[in-house]
Amino acid sequence: MTVDHKYTLNVPSGVSRPDVQKARHTGPKQGFAGVAHLKAGKHTLCPYAVNIGPGQQTSFGCFTVTVK
Structure with a gap:
């Protein structure tokens, strides 16, 4: 994921997402989760999948x- 146009966070997939499994007819672990520590203000986040x-x-x- 990039934050404010800079590579910031590597978020591995494999998180359980039953809603995605139901909607996309895929396996049970199609989600992802991560934490980005951001300063107060507006930020642009751009997640993307690598190696598909x-x-x-x-x-x-x-x-x-917007982080307050």
Whole structure:
């Protein structure tokens, strides 16, 4: 994941997500979770999946969060 356009956090997959399993008809451990320690203010977070096929990355899109 990038935070404010800088690589910041490696978040391994394998977290149980029954909702994703039901919606996508996949295995039970298709989620991911991580913690980013951010200073107060607005930040842009951009999660993406790495190694879905040889050399490929898949973006999940970016979003903005405000830390108070």
